[in-house]
Amino acid sequence: MYAHIDTELNELIQKLPETPEGYITPDQAEFLYAFVRLTRPQLVAETGFNVGHSACVILRAMETYGGGSLISFDIGKYEATPKAAEVIRAKYENLHLITGDTKHTLAPTLVQVLNSNPAATLDLAIVDGGHDVETARTDMIVFESVLRPGGYLWLDDFENPVCVAIGVNIVGREFVTNRPHGLRFTTSDNRGMAIFQKSF
Numbered sequence: 766m767y768a769h770i771d772t773e774l775n776e777l778i779q780k781l782p783e784t785p786e787g788y789i790t791p792d793q794a795e796f797l798y799a800f801v802r803l804t805r806p807q808l809v810a811e812t813g814f815n816v817g818h819s820a821c822v823i824l825r826a827m828e829t830y831g832g833g834s835l836i837s838f839d840i841g842k843y844e845a846t847p848k849a850a851e852v853i854r855a856k857y858e859n860l861h862l863i864t865g866d867t868k869h870t871l872a873p874t875l876v877q878v879l880n881s882n883p884a885a886t887l888d889l890a891i892v893d894g895g896h897d898v899e900t901a902r903t904d905m906i907v908f909e910s911v912l913r914p915g916g917y918l919w920l921d922d923f924e925n926p927v928c929v930a931i932g933v934n935i936v937g938r939e940f941v942t943n944r945p946h947g948l949r950f951t952t953s954d955n956r957g958m959a960i961f962q963k964s965f
């Protein structure tokens with residue numbers, strides 16, 4: 766499914782446990798892979814690991830330029846989630862999975878990571894965890910507060926043509942109201958996302 770993007774990426778994803786819920790589509794994966802290689806982030810964080818499809822895309826793209834680390838967050842409701850992390854970590858030690866509700870884990874983890882590595886900056890953050898208003902809003906606000914100026918904030922599933930996510934749509938609309946530096950994308954495989962650049 767991802768071989769047209771990168772054969773190594775495809776091989777790794779084939780080793781993962783079956784996915785219990787939605788995951789990054791091939792068109793989004795192609796975009797994310799190219800976006801990471803273009804912007805070359807050193808530290809990336811995502812909410813919503815699931816079984817790690819988007820994580821594999823990010824890690825493989827970072828590997829092509831020798832880039833940094835990925836911190837993935839997941840509430841851990843699926844048995845497959847830690848198993849997938851183990852498979853991925855056998856190849857990429859720069860994956861760190863934090864288990865728990867991001868409403869409680871996201872802010873303290875990011876503060877700890879950034880305070881203990883003064884040279885580190887959060888360059889790219891992806892929100893794809895809880896799709897309810899409260900969780901998506903918290904994830905967006907917390908990420909924005911620690912993102913480096915010029916860094917990118919990706920809101921997944923924003924105004925999907927199918928797989929409608931009302932909570933995400935509400936939060937995306939709130940966000941774009943007073944942040945002009947956002948773009949929306951709709952992929953040909955019927956997914957949407959918005960990407961904001963932190964302008965100051």
Ligand SMILES: C[S@@+](CC[C@H](N)C(=O)[O-])C[C@H]1O[C@@H](n2cnc3c(N)ncnc32)[C@H](O)[C@@H]1O
Nearest residue numbers: 787788789813815818819839840866867894895
């Ligand atoms: C749509 S899936 C993520 C897909 C993943 N990005 C991929 O490409 O495979 C959403 C994930 O968010 C997790 N999740 C839901 N609510 C959460 C919360 N409050 N905190 C952390 N993770 C949460 C779920 O366990 C699920 O694995």
